[in-house]
Amino acid sequence: MNNKFFSLSLEKQNKILNAAYKVFSNNIYRKASMLDIAKESEVSKSLLFHYFHNKHTLYLYLWDFALKKTREISSEFKVTETKDFFEMLKRNLIAKCTLIRKYPYLNAFCLKAYYEPDLEIQKSIQLSVHKIVVENESLLLETMRGTEFRIDIDVNLMYREICWTADGYLRQRMLVNNWDTDEVEKDFLALIEQWKKIYLD
Numbered sequence: 001m002n003n004k005f006f007s008l009s010l011e012k013q014n015k016i017l018n019a020a021y022k023v024f025s026n027n028i029y030r031k032a033s034m035l036d037i038a039k040e041s042e043v044s045k046s047l048l049f050h051y052f053h054n055k056h057t058l059y060l061y062l063w064d065f066a067l068k069k070t071r072e073i074s075s076e077f078k079v080t081e082t083k084d085f086f087e088m089l090k091r092n093l094i095a096k097c098t099l100i101r102k103y104p105y106l107n108a109f110c111l112k113a114y115y116e117p118d119l120e121i122q123k124s125i126q127l128s129v130h131k132i133v134v135e136n137e138s139l140l141l142e143t144m145r146g147t148e149f150r151i152d153i154d155v156n157l158m159y160r161e162i163c164w165t166a167d168g169y170l171r172q173r174m175l176v177n178n179w180d181t182d183e184v185e186k187d188f189l190a191l192i193e194q195w196k197k198i199y200l201d
Contacts, residue, residue: 001061005051014103016041016048020062021105026177029059029118056120063113063125066106067132073099080139083146086196089162090189097185108179111170148201158199165191 005013019041024032034055038045052058074080077095082088100107113125137159144155169187173179 001052001057002050016043016051017062017065018103018105020058021103021109024059024062025105025108025112028112029055029116029121034058056124059113059121060124062109063128066103066110067128069099069103069106070096080143083143085140085144085147086192086200088140088143089192089195093185093188093192097181100179100181100184104179104181107170108174108177111174149199150201153199162195 005016008016016037020037023037023040026032032055034048035045037058038048041048048058052061073095074092077091077098079088079091079095082091096107113121114129116122116125140159144159149155149158166188173184
């Protein structure tokens, strides 16, 4: 990409990024167009191509930017600085909802990217996705070992159940294209409290 993009004001950068997140999250990669992104961000198509040489470059920048901002917000909310599994889930939820309030379509974009059928995109991000999954699972399982669950609980099965629930919930949100952050935060906080009642000693 062209580093002149970073000479723009942060407000202008974020407007372009939010426009791109919106267009990509509402379309499969093949049907998302740079023209639609340009219109949404109120810049010319030629200028958009000046900053990002092609659609693939822009897509990968959005992916990397999302990972960077997620790491930053996780650090800010001290997500990993607790040995309580459910407290970690809660901090992670609040951190991500805070991020999504600034970039409303970022989470939808990441979820869409995870299931993107385009082989070019799959090839570009699959290693990144695998690394993230492994790192997150390792961190969560380590934290779970320091949490006092009920003695009769299969912790590995509980972990998979929580992952399946979160994945199903987010996919449902994606299907209806409803990413109301306040609703998402409220629903997951309720789920976390329910899991605590079920699984803690």
